[in-house]
Amino acid sequence: MELPFEVLVYLFKYLPKSDRKAASETCRSWYLAANDQCFLKNKVAVFYKTIFNEESSSPLQIFEDSPITYYNYLFNEVEISSKQNEFWNKLGEHIQCLTLRNCDICEKVFVHILQKCTNLETLNVQNCKELFMSGCLLEGKSEGFLTENLENLKSLSLSGNQYLTDALFNRFTSAAPALQELDLSACSLQFHAGLVKKFYPPGTDIFLNPSESVLTFYFILQLIISRAKNIKRLHFSCTLIDGAALKALSEIKDLELTSLQAHSCDQLTNTGILSLTSYQTSLKELDIGLCTRVTDQSLVHICKNLVNLESLNIQRCRAVTDLGITELHKLKKLKSLNISQCELLTKEGLEKGICAGENQSLEELDINSLNIDQTGVIMISERLPNLRMLNLSYCFNAVTDTSVQVIFKNQLLLQILKLSHCDKVSDAGLTGMGKVEIKEGEDGPIMSNIDESHMSPKIHLGSRAEEEIVRDAKRKKDVMLMCEKLSMDSYTGYSLARLRSLKELDISGCNRITDVSLTYAFNFKELIKLNLSRCQQITYEGIEHLVKNCPSIEYINLIDCYNLNDKAVEDITKNLQRLKHLELRGCNQLSDKTLEAVRAYCSKLQFLDVQGCRHMSPELACSIGSLPSLHTVLMSKPGPYIEDGKKNRAPAPAFLPALMRKLRLH
Template identity: 30%
Template sequence: MATTLPVEVIAHVMRFLSVGDRKASALVNRQWYEASLDPALQTNTVFHLLTPFTSGSTVQSFGLRKSPNLVLNDMDGSSKSNEVVKKACQHLGQHLQSLSLKGSDITEGTFMVIVPHCYNLIRLDLSLCNSLFLSGNLLRKANDLQAAEKALVNVRELNLGSLRHLSDCVFNRLVTVMPNVEKLSLSGCTISYEFDPYVKGSETRESASVLTFVNIKAFLKQQGKKLTSLILSKTGLPGSSLRELAAVPGIAIRELNIAGNRDLNDDDILALVKKQTGLTSLDVAMCGELTSQTVLHIETHVPQMQYLNFSKCRRMREVAASKLYTLPGLQDISFAECPQVSSKALIAGFCSKPMPHLSSICLAHCTLVRDEFVEALGKAVPHLQELDLTSCLAITDRSVHAIAASFPELKRQSVAWCKNVTDYGILGLEKPSEEVGARRLCELNGGRFSRNFGTIGFFSPPSAAEMTVCKITEEEAIALLAQRDAGLPTGLQRLARLRVLDLSTCQQLSDLGITCAIRFRELVCLRLNMCTGVTDQSLVAIATNVPSLEELSISQCYQVTDEGVTTVVKRLQRLTFLDISCNDKLTNRTLASISQHCLCLQKLDVSLCSQMSHDALDKLQYHLPHLVSLQSRLVL
C-alpha cells in the first residue's frame, strides 16, 4: 500500500508525525522521500550545514526542500567554506526566513555576497561573529549599504549577542538597513554606560570603537513603537540604566531579559514596571540583589505577566511564591536555586486559585520542596507540560506517583539527584514492608514463610543474588513488581506524551525498574547518569522500548559494557547525542560499533573511558565526518 498512495496523501500524513518519525519515513522509498520535500513540511525544519564537510552538489539538492531555516556552522574563512555558503544562499535564499551565522569566521566580503540572496529574511543571527565586526567597516561602503537595505528590510529579529568589537557606528548602520526590527538581542556585549570616552561631553556623536548606552537609548527613541523584545542580559549595566530605559518616551517593551546584571535592585524593577505596564515576559535570573519585593511590584503593576525567571535570585523568600495566584495568565515560572522558597508558599501560590495557562514550572535546587506540594499541584494544575524538580532532595516516590497519576500532558520531567526515588516510584507501586516482601518471595518459590527468612526478605527490589537464593526468575520478579491490571500502564508509563526524562543520580533505580517503567514511544531524550544500578539489561530494554530516542546519557554507569552499548547503537538509529563518559568497562569495540551504526550522531562524549585509545577515536572521526563535537578528555 505504501507504494500506491499518492504523494499528496503521504505528505498530508507526514504533517502529523514528529520530526524524527518524518525523517525515518522519508527513507521508505523514493515516493515517500519526494513527499517529505513538501514545503508545508519544512516550516519548522532547520538545516545545519557544516561548511568544511559539505559539497556544492549537496547544497544544490537542498534547494528542492525550500526550507525557511538555515544554520551555517564552523565557517573557517577558507575558500571552500565561502563557496558552500554562497551556493547555500543562492539555492535556499529566496525561501529563507531565518539565517544563523552564529560563531562563524565570516568576512565582510562573504557577508555581502550572502545578503542579496536573502531578501525574505525575518530572523538574522550574527552573534559571536567577531571577525565580521573586527575592522568596524561593515556596511561602510554606500553600495553595500544600499544592497543590504533592499535585502534586509523585512528582518524582525536581530541577534548581536556576545560581540566584542561592536561599536555605535556599525550598530547604527545595521539598524538603518533593518528598520522593522521588533526583537533585538545584545546579550553579552560590552556596553559603555558613560558617554564616548574618546569625545568628552559628547551626547550625540557615534563612537567608532565602543557601543554606548547613550546610542542604544537614541535607537530606542527612534524604534520604540516597533520594538517589543529586548535582551540585555550579562551586559553589566547598572540599575540606573534600567530606569532610563523604562523612561524612554514611546517605548512599549513586552519582553525584557536583563539576567546577570547583578547591580539591579527592587527599586529599579519598580521603576520599570510602573513605566512598562505592557510587560508579559521578564527574565531577571542571577540578579542577586532582588528580593521578594520585586515579585510584589510585578503583581501590582503588570498582572498580565506570562513568563518569569527568578533563577539564582537567592534572596527570594516565601512571599515571592505565595502571591503568584494573582498572575492568572502566568505560563512559565522558574525559581531554580532559590533555596528559601518552601512547599507551603508554593502551594499557596499555585493552588489557591485556578491557573489555566500554567504549563512550565522549574524548581531545580529548591531544597525545601516536599511531596505535599507535588501532590497538591497535581490536583490544581493537571495540564502541566514541564516540571523540573532537579536536586529537590526531599522528594520521594510519593511525588513520582503523583506526577504519573496527575499530569497526563507532561512532556518534560526531571527528578535528577532526587536520591529517594526508587523502582517503586517509577513503577507506581507502594513499597511493601520487609515481612510482606519476604512472604511474597517465598510464595513465588512455592515455599513457606518464616520470620527467620534472612536478608532475602528485604524486597527493595531483590538483587541477583537474592533471586538466586529464592530460585525465582527475573520475569517473575518483574511480574510481582509491575502488577499490570487489565493491561493498563502503571507508574511513569502513564505519561504517554513524555519527550524528555532525566533520572540522573537516582541510585536506587535498578534493571527491574528501568526495564518495566521506561517504555515511551515518543521519548527523545533520556538521562541516566550515575544510576549505578543500570546494567546492559537496562540498555537492551531501552533500545527495544524507546524507539524514538535521539539523546542518551549514561555517564558513570559503571556496570555497562560493550555489549549493552552495541545493542543501543544498532537499534536506535536516530541517536544524535550520546554520553558514555566515565565508564571503564567500555573499550574500542564500542567505538567501532558507534562508527558503524550511528550515522546521525552529532555529539559524543567518551571522556575518562580508560579502555579506549586515540587510534580508535581517529578511525571513528574518519567514518563519522559529520560529528560536530567529540569529547575525549583523558583518553589515553
C-alpha cells in the same frame, strides 16, 4: 495504491518532528510531503563544524540541488569563505532566517551574503569577533544596497560580539527600518555617564557621528526612542544594565514591549523593575533570572501590574521569599514559571501562590533545588493538572517513591520530566509496586515499604554503605518478583509508563534505579532524550528492554554507568536507529568492540563521548571520526596507562590532521 499528497501532509501534521523526519526517508512522495510549506517555516538547516569543499558532495551542493527550498539556515563553528559564493548566489533570495554563530568569516564575504539574501527577516551574528575587530564592517554600505536588502528585517541579534561599537551597531540598524526585536546579550555595553560626555558632547548628533570606540547604552537608548512604536522585544542578558538604565528604557514614550530578557544582570535593582512594571504593562515574557538584587518588592509589583504575563523566570533570585511568591496567584495567564534555586521559598509560599486553587493555565514549572518536602510535590501535582514540563532536580527531600506516584497519577500530559539527583526514588516508585491506596482526607498515597521484617536479625559487621547495598539488592529482588507476578492492570500503583507523551526524561544520579525499572516502567514511543548518568546499577539486561520499548531515542547519557558492557552498547547502536548523541564517559568496562559497533550501526551519530574508557585504543577512536555525520568525539589523552601495576609510557599514536578537527582531547 499511493495516498494523495494532501492526505499525506494532513497525516504528517499529527506526527512529532522526529517521526516526520524518519517518515521522510521512506520514499520520495513521503519526503516531499514531510517538507511541505507548512513544515518548512519551522525547519532549520544546521551546519555544525562542517568542512566545506569544492566537490559535488559538499553539504552546500546538496542543498543547491535539492527540490526543496529551505528558508532557515544556521552555521555554527564553520569557516565561510568566498568559495561558497555560488550557494548564496543560488539560494540567498529564499533565505528568511540566517544565523552565523562562532564562524570564521571575513568582511567581504559577509557583505556578499547580505547582497544576496534580499528577503531576510531574522539575522543573528553571534560571537563572530573577527568580523567586528577592524571596525570597518559595512562602512559606506548603509546608504546603498544594504538599506533595500534589509528593509524586511524584523529581528537582529549581535550578541556576544565584544568588539561591537556604536558605529557598527548604527550601520546595521540604519539599514533595517522595520526592526521589532533587538538582541545585545553578552555585549560590552557601557553605562557610565562620563563616556557619554566624552564621545557625545552637548549638541552632537549621535546618529551622524556615532562612536567607533565603544558601545554605549545611551546610543542604544536613543535608537529605541526613535523607533519606539516598532520595538517589541529586547535582550540585554549578561550585561551591566542597572536599575537607572532599565528605568530610562521603561519610560520611553510609545514603547510597548512584549518581551524583555535580562538574565544574569547583577546590577539590576528593584528601581528598574518597579518602573518596568509601571510603564510596560503589555509584557508577556520577562526573564530576570540570576539577578541577585531582585527582591520580594519587585515580584509583588510584577504580579500586580503585569497581568498579561505568560512566562516568568526568577531563577536564583535569592532574596525572593514566600512573601513575594504568594502573589503569583494574580498572574492568571502564566504558562511558564522558573523559580528554581530560590533557597528561601517553602511549601507554604507555593500553596498560597501558584497552588492557591486548581491552576489550569500553568504548563511549565521549574522548581529544581527548592527546599520543600514530598507533601509540596504532591500538592503541586494535584493543583497543576496541565503541566507539560516539570523540573524537580535536586529536590532531595521532596521527590520520593510516594510523591512520584502522585505525579504519575495526575500529570498524564507531561512531556519533560527531570528528577536529577533525587536519590530517594527507587524501582518501587517508578514501577508502582510499592503503592497501597489513596485514602480520602490524606495528603497523598501511602507507600508500603518493602517488607524487611524477615531479613536476617544478625548484626551486620560491614559499613553502613555496605548494609545499604544489601538492602537495595533485596528491594530490587522483591520488586522484580512483584512485577513478574502482576500485569500492568492488576495492581493499584501508578507506573512511569502512564506518561505516554514523555519526550525527555532525566533521572541522572538516581542510583536506586535498576534494571527492574528499565524493564517494567519504560515504554515510551516518543521518548527522544534520556539521561541515566550515574545510575550505576543499570546493566545490559535493563538496556536490552529499554532500546526495544523506546525506539525513538536520539540523545542518551550513560556517564559513569560502570556496569555496562560492550553488549549493552551494541544493543543501543543496533536498535536506536535515530541515535545522534551518545555519552559513555567513565564506562570503564567498554572496549574496542563498542567503537566497532558505533562505526557499524550509528549512521546518524553526531556526538560521542568515550572519555575515561581506558580499554579503548586511541587509534580506533580516531578512525571513528571519519563517520560523515559525526562532528565531535571526546576521548581521553593517550597514555600513560597503568598495566599490571606499571605505567605504559608508549608514545601517543599519530592522529590524522583532518580528523583532529572532530576530536577533543581531555
